[in-house]
């Protein structure tokens with residue numbers, strides 16, 4: 520089966536979050552199920568710089584007002600179609616924000632163009648290759664299935680995956696003419712959303728199947744608390760909704776071979792982690808003593824519960840923990856966390872910024888990773904934690920709930936526990952979890968058992984890729 524995946528970021532070419540990891544790893548995992556994927560993504564400067572010997576495959580003179588070329592290239596095992604459109608993507612800032620951190624004002628056109636290019640390829644415009652199915656991700660490519668619906672060519676099946684419903688791609692009705700859709704597309708059963716244009720809303724209405732990245736989150740988004748206004752639309756599509764938990768690339772994330780990890784180890788050589796721990800302590804300016812290091816690797820936002828970390832940092836230190844925090848995001852939260860570090864030199868270290876190698880080392884050397892998200896469709900850092908023997912302490916929500924087994928008495932006795940879950944996401948909820956972690960940590964035999972059990976968890980793509988492949992087959996024409 521041939522699949523066109525359309526994504527606004529793909530690891531290792533460009534990554535701002537978990538979407539890139541999934542868009543990069545899933546096509547590789549799907550190969551063994553007979554699925555051949557080409558992934559269409561924007562030609563940001565970092566992408567244009569990284570690719571070698573691309574081949575021009577399709578030319579647009581006027582893709583929503585600008586010229587563009589689709590280039591094909593193989594990059595680290597992924598077949599990439601780069602949408603080279605300098606007017607849209609050759610910019611100094613990041614994929615979505617300018618250098619000052621503001622949304623590009625023409626994001627609607629930039630990602631409608633990506634989606635339209637996807638729909639054109641789906642319609643068979645690219646010589647020599649037409650997919651059997653299209654897979655889109657989040658609002659940035661959700662318009663692909665909208666364009667596909669209004670195409671004169673026979674419609675292909677499409678799957679839309681929701682990675683984060685908090686970002687919906689909503690724009691004023693004034694952008695509608697610029698999308699070049701027929702007038703009747705501005706309707707409730709398509710992209711119209713309370714008088715505005717909703718890209719994710721349009722995708723939810725037009726994709727043949729909707730998936731999200733864990734079974735728990737698939738249930739949660741049907742409720743007003745988690746649906747963020749789209750719960751009604753999703754409920755109306757409940758028969759086409761699937762929760763498939765994310766996996767991780769276990770070759771990229773492997774503590775016995777990871778090139779950025781100083782000292783390699785496996786489940787039987789966990790003691791070697793201590794050398795990685797020393798490197799983290801050095802980087803974050805932490806005392807290299809026996810107190811456990813709790814890591815945080817995250818966007819510093821309310822969704823991720825970072826305000827709760829800021830509110831409890833003093834008590835976590837008082838209780839005997841140390842914090843190593845890597846991330847960036849909300850300026851006020853960055854300020855509160857830096858202030859906490861200044862109050863507790865040697866006990867709290869904060870690094871503001873994005874640092875992929877350090878994120879690996881932290882998993883390989885710190886004792887636990889705290890993930891206090893208010894909602895979490897799947898979450899990847901707890902999966903990396905499990906793989907690296909870095910015990911996850913997670914909010915009981917979404918995919919965190921589905922992937923971490925809480926160390927309650929029964930689970931400990933049965934030797935199946937892999938981490939700590941807590942609820943609600945409040946200061947007292949988190950502190951209670953930290954207290955439990957410190958008690959477990961004090962008994963090194965129990966702690967080691969938790970680490971080992973976590974490392975045995977199947978966090979690979981194997982089972983989930985099989986589920987995507989089965990979903991694709993159920994939608995694609997017979998024989999594909």
Ligand SMILES: Nc1ncnc2c1ncn2[C@@H]1O[C@H](COP(=O)(O)OP(=O)(O)O[C@H]2O[C@H](CO)[C@@H](O)[C@H](O)[C@H]2O)[C@@H](O)[C@H]1O
Pocket residue numbers: 535536537538540541682683732765816817818845846847872873874875878895896897898899900918
């Ligand atoms: N400062 C930093 N330096 C280096 N690396 C950093 C970093 N901050 C974050 N990261 C990395 O970025 C990724 C974040 O992925 P998550 O799944 O945790 O959340 P995100 O909200 O981006 O993804 C959304 O999509 C994914 C994929 O479906 C879902 O798992 C998730 O629940 C959903 O919110 C991880 O690989 C993490 O290691």
